[in-house]
Amino acid sequence: MAYWLFKSEPNVWSWEDQVAKGAEGEEWDGVRNYQARNNMRQMKVGDLGFFYHSQTTREIVGIVEVCAEAHPDSTTEDARWECVDIRAVEPVPNPVSLDMCKADPRLSEMVLVNNSRLSVQPVTPAEWDIVRELGGL
DNA sequence: GCCAACGTTGGC
DNA sequence: GCCAACGTTGGC
Numbered sequence: 001m002a003y004w005l006f007k008s009e010p011n012v013w014s015w016e017d018q019v020a021k022g023a024e025g026e027e028w029d030g031v032r033n034y035q036a037r038n039n040m041r042q043m044k045v046g047d048l049g050f051f052y053h054s055q056t057t058r059e060i061v062g063i064v065e066v067c068a069e070a071h072p073d074s075t076t077e078d079a080r081w082e083c084v085d086i087r088a089v090e091p092v093p094n095p096v097s098l099d100m101c102k103a104d105p106r107l108s109e110m111v112l113v114n115n116s117r118l119s120v121q122p123v124t125p126a127e128w129d130i131v132r133e134l135g136g137l
Numbered sequence: 138g139c140c141a142a143c144g145t146t147g148g149c
Numbered sequence: 150g151c152c153a154a155c156g157t158t159g160g161c
Contacts, residue, residue, distance in 0.1 A: 117158050
């Protein structure tokens, strides 16, 4: 079981959009970055992830679960790009902002803090627990 | 809206 | 295979 973080601009695909998809889930398509794709290739069904809103509120707002492993991205003909499907599991009661992550010394190695441009990131089990706790879960 | 950081592309 | 130019992302 591994942990991840998915970043999305809420005006393009928000947590509310993800929740509306329900248990069926939705393709995490549109990723055109090799590092992010390689992360998705490593995902297994049942892996959990944080859902992060970039650009606007900059906070972790929900928990998602991988419900389909990497497959071709339906939004391109280019066979290089693959994506997984994810479904919403539960909201984070107290969204965890980027500032909160930066302020917590235990999260100083978090990819979100150090490489803000990577859109699909790994999260360590220790970071997972800390962020859940900060979020009130 | 600006700009720094980063990734990708393409000429050589 | 290097590197300059360019495009994109995302925090501020």
